Amino acid sequence: MLTLPVRCQRVSCQLLASSSTSPLVQTRSYATQPKKGQIVKQASQGFKGKKNTPPGQMESAKKDKKMMAFQPLPVSQLPHPLFESDRPDSLTLQSFHPEMLTRVVESQALKFPHNDNDPFRIFGLPRNILVEFRLLSKPCSVIRSVTIDAINKLDAASEKNSKESRVVFTGPQGCGKSFLLLQALQYCNARDWLVLYIPRATNLVNSTTAHTYDMRTRTYLQPIFAYQTLQRFLKVNTPRLEQLRTQTGIEIERRHPVPPGTPLVELINIGLKDQGHAPTVLDAVLEEIGKQTIFPVLLAVDDFQALYCKSHYRDQHFSAIKSYHLSMPRLLLEYASGRKSFARGAVFGALSMSNTTFPLPVELREALSLEYDRPYGQYVKRQQELVEYAHGLERLAVPSSLSVSEAASVFEVWMKDRAVPSKPNDELFLTKYSEASGNARAFVWKGLLSSMSA
Amino acid sequence: MLTSVLRRPQGLSKFYSSQTRPFVPPASLNSFDFRQRQREKPRPTTPTFYTARPEFYDQLSSLESALQYAKTALTTCHLLPLPQFAREALPPRVNAWVDKRELGLKLRSTLTTSRYRRVVLVLNELETYRSIAEKAGIMELQEGIRGITELFERADAATMLARGKAKPVKLDEYGRSYTLGKRKTSSARVWIVPVQQPPVDKSTASQSIPAVTEADSALTALLNPNSSSKSNEAVSVAQILVNNTPLSTYFPIPADRARVIHPIKLAGLLGAYNIFAIVRGGGTSGQSGALAHGIAKGLVAHEPSATTILRKAKLLRRDPRMVERKKPGLAKARKRYAWVKR
Numbered sequence: 001m002l003t004l005p006v007r008c009q010r011v012s013c014q015l016l017a018s019s020s021t022s023p024l025v026q027t028r029s030y031a032t033q034p035k036k037g038q039i040v041k042q043a044s045q046g047f048k049g050k051k052n053t054p055p056g057q058m059e060s061a062k063k064d065k066k067m068m069a070f071q072p073l074p075v076s077q078l079p080h081p082l083f084e085s086d087r088p089d090s091l092t093l094q095s096f097h098p099e100m101l102t103r104v105v106e107s108q109a110l111k112f113p114h115n116d117n118d119p120f121r122i123f124g125l126p127r128n129i130l131v132e133f134r135l136l137s138k139p140c141s142v143i144r145s146v147t148i149d150a151i152n153k154l155d156a157a158s159e160k161n162s163k164e165s166r167v168v169f170t171g172p173q174g175c176g177k178s179f180l181l182l183q184a185l186q187y188c189n190a191r192d193w194l195v196l197y198i199p200r201a202t203n204l205v206n207s208t209t210a211h212t213y214d215m216r217t218r219t220y221l222q223p224i225f226a227y228q229t230l231q232r233f234l235k236v237n238t239p240r241l242e243q244l245r246t247q248t249g250i251e252i253e254r255r256h257p258v259p260p261g262t263p264l265v266e267l268i269n270i271g272l273k274d275q276g277h278a279p280t281v282l283d284a285v286l287e288e289i290g291k292q293t294i295f296p297v298l299l300a301v302d303d304f305q306a307l308y309c310k311s312h313y314r315d316q317h318f319s320a321i322k323s324y325h326l327s328m329p330r331l332l333l334e335y336a337s338g339r340k341s342f343a344r345g346a347v348f349g350a351l352s353m354s355n356t357t358f359p360l361p362v363e364l365r366e367a368l369s370l371e372y373d374r375p376y377g378q379y380v381k382r383q384q385e386l387v388e389y390a391h392g393l394e395r396l397a398v399p400s401s402l403s404v405s406e407a408a409s410v411f412e413v414w415m416k417d418r419a420v421p422s423k424p425n426d427e428l429f430l431t432k433y434s435e436a437s438g439n440a441r442a443f444v445w446k447g448l449l450s451s452m453s454a
Numbered sequence: 455m456l457t458s459v460l461r462r463p464q465g466l467s468k469f470y471s472s473q474t475r476p477f478v479p480p481a482s483l484n485s486f487d488f489r490q491r492q493r494e495k496p497r498p499t500t501p502t503f504y505t506a507r508p509e510f511y512d513q514l515s516s517l518e519s520a521l522q523y524a525k526t527a528l529t530t531c532h533l534l535p536l537p538q539f540a541r542e543a544l545p546p547r548v549n550a551w552v553d554k555r556e557l558g559l560k561l562r563s564t565l566t567t568s569r570y571r572r573v574v575l576v577l578n579e580l581e582t583y584r585s586i587a588e589k590a591g592i593m594e595l596q597e598g599i600r601g602i603t604e605l606f607e608r609a610d611a612a613t614m615l616a617r618g619k620a621k622p623v624k625l626d627e628y629g630r631s632y633t634l635g636k637r638k639t640s641s642a643r644v645w646i647v648p649v650q651q652p653p654v655d656k657s658t659a660s661q662s663i664p665a666v667t668e669a670d671s672a673l674t675a676l677l678n679p680n681s682s683s684k685s686n687e688a689v690s691v692a693q694i695l696v697n698n699t700p701l702s703t704y705f706p707i708p709a710d711r712a713r714v715i716h717p718i719k720l721a722g723l724l725g726a727y728n729i730f731a732i733v734r735g736g737g738t739s740g741q742s743g744a745l746a747h748g749i750a751k752g753l754v755a756h757e758p759s760a761t762t763i764l765r766k767a768k769l770l771r772r773d774p775r776m777v778e779r780k781k782p783g784l785a786k787a788r789k790r791y792a793w794v795k796r
Binding site: 172401404408427430431433438442446447 | 694701702718
């Protein structure tokens with residue numbers, strides 16, 4: 001059983017001998033998040049040797065415990081008449097149903113369905129969208145013309161190999177790329193695809209999760225992240241995965257090989273039982289679902305550009321570890337570049353232009369033929385590996401400004417949710433729309449929600 | 455004249471003479487050929503001959519006679535003497551007469567200041583009578599006086615009079631206005647053009663129907679405020695480009711954006727005009743203030759009815775506040791050094 005030390009604000013590097021995993025597991029414990037409520041202070045180690053640490057806890061690789069802001073109070077705690085808790089909810093939206101997504105419903109707001117195994121709830125959300133959904137009474141989004149374009153692409157991709165449908169959403173900051181990815185994800189989930197969603201790819205490369213060097217693959221494995229991914233993938237796609245079986249035998253280290261014909265759910269459970277096996281199992285699972293043609297597969301990655309940047313991990317020489325030397329980013333890069341593919345499905349990515357720690361690298365910029373923000377000549381080094389990983393990516397440009405009808409729907413949603421502090425009239429709408437030049441994030445956050453006017 | 459003197463002494467109506475004169479029988483003078491002696495000097499044409507500057511006084515007298523004529527004309531029309539309230543009601547006129555040298559050339563004599571002033575006094579009076587005639591509507595008199603006064607007006611009288619006043623902003627052949635706005639050390643050059651409405655491509659058959667549904671939808675919207683009914687009217691939105699970038703990209707701070715939009719919002723012209731601006735100098739708030747100033751002036755050029763509200767909001771005024779200089783003995787403009795008791 002892999003044991004993980006849990007510390008608080010002390011850098012400690014422990015070498016642990018574990019029987020089930022590779023002999024040397026190097027963990028940077030400052031990088032892992034402490035479990036809530038159990039902050040163990042470390043006394044000086046001295047010559048006492050290995051301490052008894054609590055058994056390995058589930059690392060919350062994807063749940064952001066710091067987002068305690070914007071937690072809305074429950075209605076029962078708002079008895080004052082000023083809060084108007086008894087007023088009926090005026091936000092009546094139709095449900096996001098794949099059949100109704102045609103040009104007719106363009107610039108209409110639809111609410112996302114509320115399921116137990118909803119991909120949002122299980123996989124998590126990008127930070128901005130999480131905060132927004134906490135403020136809104138129900139998670140919803142506006143269908144734009146670019147949504148219909150993306151959905152048409154998905155419909156076309158469901159019959160083809162994922163090599164031919166590797167799409168990246170581009171556009172300036174705040175134009176709605178992450179939201180578009182969410183809409184694509186919900187569409188695919190409703191259409192009975194197998195979905196794998198990575199809401200914050202920055203968490204793969206910003207050294208918040210444990211990494212261990214693996215001699216066999218000669219890469220750094222990220223067992224905890226792989227474990228979490230398997231867990232969530234299984235939870236969201238259980239009814240579909242139960243119908244699938246492995247087609248070839250799979251070899252897992254320190255274990256007898258998994259015979260062909262094993263249900264995929266069983267294969268996944270092997271990875272869930274032992275975190276050390278998780279990366280291998282994840283690789284195998286994705287390969288198996290890539291061979292089958294019953295269900296198309298969607299691999300959706302937000303903060304896509306983080307996969308192409310140098311990670312924040314350091315090796316023993318204190319040089320930054322390349323992203324393709326880490327198991328999870330490497331896996332995603334291989335599917336994004338077409339080296340591995342799904343028989344039916346697509347790989348969708350959304351760039352994040354507002355992240356300054358992981359800015360858009362030049363290789364990806366050139367592959368997507370985006371404009372340069374600074375002069376890049378031929379003397380700027382482009383890493384050949386990243387150029388190859390970025391080869392063949394298709395660009396879907398999200399329009400930088402909302403159209404008037406789309407903005408009107410967004411305005412209506414926030415107005416009916418009684419979230420606009422100013423008087424919601426057409427003058428406010430036009431003022432904020434002009435101030436934001438149509439940009440969605442600027443319109444909502446810096447426009448509608450930030451200002452008070454008579 | 456000599457013969458008349460000899461024949462009949464002038465002025466003598468008396469029969470007695472105070473002065474003895476030799477008696478010359480008239481018949482003896484018949485043989486003399488008294489030709490009119492040629493004058494060495496011609497008889498002066500004007501009475502001003504004997505003055506130092508005849509041309510000047512000629513012109514002056516003609517001006518004064520014109521003035522007198524105008525005065526009598528207005529008096530007959532009972533417009534003179536004008537009561538105080540009427541005189542105050544006349545538009546105040548600042549006159550731009552030619553300068554002393556030019557006037558001297560016109561009057562063909564060099565002028566001293568006192569003579570120049572005298573002419574200008576007359577011209578001012580003429581101008582006053584002209585304005586009275588204009589106000590009263592007596593166009594012939596007004597045109598007559600104008601014919602005289604325009605001879606003495608400066609060529610660039612319009613520019614002289616408009617000195618210190620704001621130049622009226624003209625729209626060019628595409629309907630764009632070009633204005634300048636300033637704040638602190640920033641300057642903004644602003645071009646404003648009306649948003650072009652897309653041509654309505656509905657068929658004529660459906661033209662009449664929307665008119666009915668619009669009224670219906672407006673009525674239902676009034677009666678049921680909670681119901682949402684979207685009309686199919688196209689909403690025009692304004693595009694604002696600052697240094698060729700959209701407004702939200704150039705000004706990330708919401709306060710700066712609001713400052714730029716404020717004049718458009720007050721004038722009620724949101725979505726009506728597209729704006730292109732080049733701003734230079736200063737920092738963000740200075741640039742946004744300069745842009746707001748330029749936009750306000752441009753909007754007034756397109757919609758003069760917005761002048762009142764923009765003036766009330768002090769948006770047409772160039773904010774005179776600038777960075778105050780540092781003074782000696784002080785750490786900054788106002789900040790004093792720490793006071794030490796000893």
